[in-house]
Amino acid sequence: MVVLIGYGVALGCIFGAYIIHGGNIGVILHALPTELMAILGGSLGAFVGQQPAQGAEGDAGGDPGVLKGSQVLEGALHGADGAALRHPAEGAGRKA
Secondary structure, three states: OHHHHHHHHHHHHHHHHHHHOOOOHHHHHHHHHHHHHHHHHHHHHHHHHOOOHHHHHHHHHHHHHHHOOOHHHHHHOEOOOOOEOOOHHHOOOOOO
């Protein structure tokens, strides 16, 4: 989810700056389908071309996992006994 938000922020800033500086967004929208085909096709072709067959199969299998949350982070927020960890400022032995 964070990846999609990052992409949205990046694209918003890029196209927002283009529009602020007087660019005509209609020109970009008109050329978008063929530009995406060229950019994504070239990127995918270069990626597949530089991978051995076993590497490309492994990479394709891991791609959907990019959009899921991190399991490592979820596990890091709990101690060995399964109890949620506290922020140091909350201090377990802190006196009021």
